[in-house]
Amino acid sequence: MNIYQHFRPEEREFIDQVLHWKDYVDSSYTAKLTDFLDPREQHILKVLIGENGNIKYQLFGGFSASERKRALIMPDYLMPGEDEFQINLIEIDYPIKFVSIEHPQVLGSLMSLGLKRGKFGDILMKDGRVQFFAASEISDYIKNNLESIGKASIRLKELSLDEAITTDDLWAEQVTTVSSLRLDTIISGVHNISRQKSQLFIQQGLVKVNWTSIENVSFECAEGDLLSVRGHGRVKILSIEGRTKKDKWRIVVGKQK
Template identity: 25%
Template sequence: MDKDDQLFVNHLRDLADLCYQRGIPVYTDFLNLHEQTVFLAKMPEFSHVRIRLDGGYEEAERKIVCFLPVYEEEADRERLPIVPLKISSSAGKFTVPCTHRDYLGAVLNLGIERGKIGDFLVGDGYAYVLCTKNMADFLMNSLTSVKRNPVICRIVPFSELTGQVSYRELTGSLASLRMDSLLALFMKSSRTAAVSCLDGERVFVNGRLCVSHGAVPREGDIISVRGAGKFVFDGVLSSTKKGRLMVKIRIYG
């Protein structure tokens, strides 16, 4: 564990102790996948409080850690300090298409720290963004354009996020069910390139770092490759007479 990770763990301990001593819910900012991996490795240290990891919707990648008093019932999502905002273009038919990077760049250019912002769900002429509660008013008042589009921001209910995640399906055959083979299929690359991602600590399975070339994915696993995207492993469909496995994945976006 490097110095930055140790400082991060010390911060988590301080938050958990504050929750325990004062009997109040305490929350982190949005954590990236590496931070979540560090936290999950240290979870046994936080047995004196209750823990919830949430990003505002089921498939969220960036999540906050909620430290809750042991006697308190688990908080509903609506009670968490996460606010869903919808960023909508007001340019009508003149709307210029925008990507995830365009929306993220526009928000960060306002001077907001990355940890205050969760995932973006991008649609046609709009995007949903999850943010910490103390950033919602600032975003609604300050974000006026994305790319060349004038935009309006408003708070929406969490239920509006349901069904906003889009996928495209991909099937392919593998010689064996190994992580490096599955990544090569997803990235449409060689196993050597997939191994490089694993060795470079760029692969996360359900938020946990994965470096094992031969790790066996389980059906339903959400696998993220930093810089390449993420996908859901939907399992083995069939096997051929030569022993190859036909698998299906669903790629986000």
């Protein structure tokens, strides 16, 4: 069976990487810790590692509601603790009375340090407080090099993971049926807007899938995808449950409140 036929062509490199990690763990009896993975990458990893072999995985991103998570792939006899995921929580201290900091600014500033997106996890924001999770191996580099975000001079302080901000990032589960898994169709069905309007959003660059702007209206969505439409919030495709008697796709999504 060709494993690639079940995934997108652009995901082949990541599939090869996961299979390499699995072979490494199987042959060396040593655990492998990955970078932070987005929901779609987590789904691919779960499918490829499976649930019943002698290799298992565990996911953790810093706290229970994390979206981006590191995976620990390991022999089935290991029982890892949270500290083995090597995640640090960093808070941004800035003059909150005089400036505001937005999520894209934090993301852009971290990327401008030459870091891959996989080296840091969720960015948490509430009531002016800003925190982010980072891989332990690059935390010192960030603390030594990140001195400003936007117009704000900042200082960084490391906290314990249990000091993470509790955000109001609530997701409402919703079951819906759509005629196809095309991006324009799913956006139309989930947000209750016309296909023409959803196509316009996509063509105008207002839609992202897994943090990547997609302008192809016929892009095929899959389980684990995170869709965001500017002005309409975000949606996670939690599961695709097959076709109905009327030959429509039944999907379960988490819709951000």
